Amino acid sequence: MQSVLLFDFFHPFAFLSLCFATMVRAFKHHEAKLLKKVDFLQWKSENNLREVKVLRKYHIQRREDYTKYNKLCGIIRSLASKISLLDDRDPHKAHTSSALLDKLYRMGLIVTAKGFHQCEAVTASAFCRRRLPVVMVRLKMAENVREAVQLVEQGHVRVGPDAVNDPAFLVTRPMEDFVTWVDTSKIRRHVLKYNDKLDDFDLL
Template sequence: MGDPKRQRKKFDSPRFPWQMDTLEAELKILGEYGLRNKREIWRHKTLLSNYRGIGRSLLGQSVDERETQEKQLLGRLNRLGILHEESELDDVLDLTLEDILDRRLQTLVYRRGLSQSMQQARQLIAHGHISIDGQKVSAPSYLVLREEEDKIEYSPKSPLTDPDHPITRATSIPAEPMLPENEEENKNE
């Protein structure tokens, strides 16, 4: 049967975890994206760091040496929807944590209007109510590919497919956009 593989950490923890500005920034991201703990932030920061490190090493090589690896890296980031098709290698270095967090299934479920909040999106995914192209996905941190983005829906066997379900009714009611005070005054005039 062979030896089992050793489980390794998929993230690097911060060097100075108790700095106030780091704590505040991480706490803001936790609330904004509905993450469970800071380990999820660190996992995505490590992924971003790996992509940026590959980009830096490729920029140090000559154009002939890096051509195929550059196409592979840009192709991968394009398939994930993090970069556009016409992006260049310099754009990899400009990526931020929010670019990766915006591609999480949890974020896309909320942005598509299938849930009322990020926390509810996480719960719907964990309970098996969300599918991608008919395949149930139960990981909120799943990075959705660009081609899968339009195929996010309620699972076929989920009770949420019923239009009379309270959650479905609540999310299908279009909310009126909030206008700043200046625009409201201009409309009344």
């Protein structure tokens, strides 16, 4: 009987059923009044509120993307913590610290390649800021992230020689200069015409 109760406890619906089934009295007046406006099904933690705010700000359509960013942040912090525990006289510590900082800087997750403390400060928002639509807004290729997402999904954007239609594409710092319109994009032709750079070849 005890094992059954333990199993039921870890099952959320079974646990709730057990709680209601074992109630021996109704709520008193003051208890009912206090709980009248409490909706337990709509309860959200502070972390969930922060997550929703980030998802909206960067127009992230897949929640699993944000979850992956958080996991990557955990891996980075864990790696940084292990490196910091190495003896300062160990040459491997200086090498790995420099390599990690350089990697994070090239990915655009930290503002400078100096200062190992930055590794422990990397957040999911840092990954969000490297998403292609967000970079496009910073490059003034779109007025807002929502518009940029639509342009990417419609196939108007390329990074280097390759067209990209996934808004979750992360743009590294070296590749940021190669974010542009695909050659056949109407947006590209409009921009060239606006800047008076449209030639006969572009009209073909």
